[in-house]
Amino acid sequence: DIQMTQSPSSLSASVGDRVTITCRANGDIHNYLAWLQQKPGKAPESLIYAASSLQSGVPSRFSGSRSGTDFTLTISSLQPEDFATYYCQQYNLFPPTFGQGTRLEIK
Amino acid sequence: EVQLVESGGGLVQPGGSLRLSCAASGFTFNNYWLHWLRQVPGKGLVWVARINNDGSSISYADSVKGRFTMSRDNAKNTGDLQMNSLRAEDTAVYYCARSNPALAVYYLDYWGQGILVTVSS
Numbered sequence: 763d764i765q766m767t768q769s770p771s772s773l774s775a776s777v778g779d780r781v782t783i784t785c786r787a788n789g790d791i792h793n794y795l796a797w798l799q800q801k802p803g804k805a806p807e808s809l810i811y812a813a814s815s816l817q818s819g820v821p822s823r824f825s826g827s828r829s830g831t832d833f834t835l836t837i838s839s840l841q842p843e844d845f846a847t848y849y850c851q852q853y854n855l856f857p858p859t860f861g862q863g864t865r866l867e868i869k
Numbered sequence: 870e871v872q873l874v875e876s877g878g879g880l881v882q883p884g885g886s887l888r889l890s891c892a893a894s895g896f897t898f899n900n901y902w903l904h905w906l907r908q909v910p911g912k913g914l915v916w917v918a919r920i921n922n923d924g925s926s927i928s929y930a931d932s933v934k935g936r937f938t939m940s941r942d943n944a945k946n947t948g949d950l951q952m953n954s955l956r957a958e959d960t961a962v963y964y965c966a967r968s969n970p971a972l973a974v975y976y977l978d979y980w981g982q983g984i985l986v987t988v989s990s
Contacts, residue, residue: 796976805980853975857930860914
C-alpha cells in the first residue's frame with residue numbers, strides 16, 4: 763500500500779496567518795492527491811483534488827501544489843472556521859490511503 | 870443538495886453482526902461508486918470497501934475481506950455494508966462516501982456524517 767506521511771502532525775497558528783501542510787507519498791501517485799478537512803464530530807469534507815484543483819464551494823484561500831512526490835496544502839490567511847484536522851489522500855493506487863492528519867489549532 | 874445518511878450502527882458483541890445502510894439523495898445515484906470508510910475516534914481515516922455503479926464489482930480492504938459484504942440497491946438509492954464476525958478492532962465511526970468514476974474512482978467528493986459501531990462484550 764502507498765504510505766502517506768503528513769507534516770507537521772499538529773500546528774498552532776493565529777487568525778490571518780499563512781499556513782502550510784505537507785504530505786509525502788512513498789511512491790508515484792502522479793497528481794492523484796486530495797486534501798480533506800475534518801472538524802470535531804463531523805464528516806471529512808473535500809477541499810482539493812488532483813493536487814491543486816479546488817472543490818466547488820471551497821474558499822480561494824485554500825490552495826494545493828505538487829513537487830515530485832511532495833504535496834502541499836496552503837491556507838493563505840487563516841479564518842476562525844479553518845481550525846480543524848486536515849488529511850491528505852492518494853487515489854492513484856489501490857487501496858486509497860490517507861495521511862495521519864495535521865491538527866491545526868488556535869494559538 | 871448531495872446527502873449521504875448512514876444508519877444501523879450501535880453496540881454489538883464480538884463475533885456478532887451488524888448491517889449499516891447509506892441513503893443517498895440529491896444526485897443521480899447510479900452514476901456514482903459508493904464507498905465505506907472508518908475512523909477510530911481520535912485516529913485517522915481508513916478505506917474499507919467500494920462498489921461500482923451497478924454493483925457488479927466490489928473490492929474490500931484486507932482487514933475486512935471475507936467478513937464484510939457490500940451491496941447497493943439503485944432503485945432505492947441505498948448502499949449497505951453487512952458486517953459479520955465483528956471484532957473489537959472493528960470499533961469505529963463508519964462513513965459512506967461517493968466517487969465519480971468519470972473523474973477518478975477513488976476520489977471521494979462527498980461523505981456522510983458517519984455512524985458509530987462499537988464491538989464490545
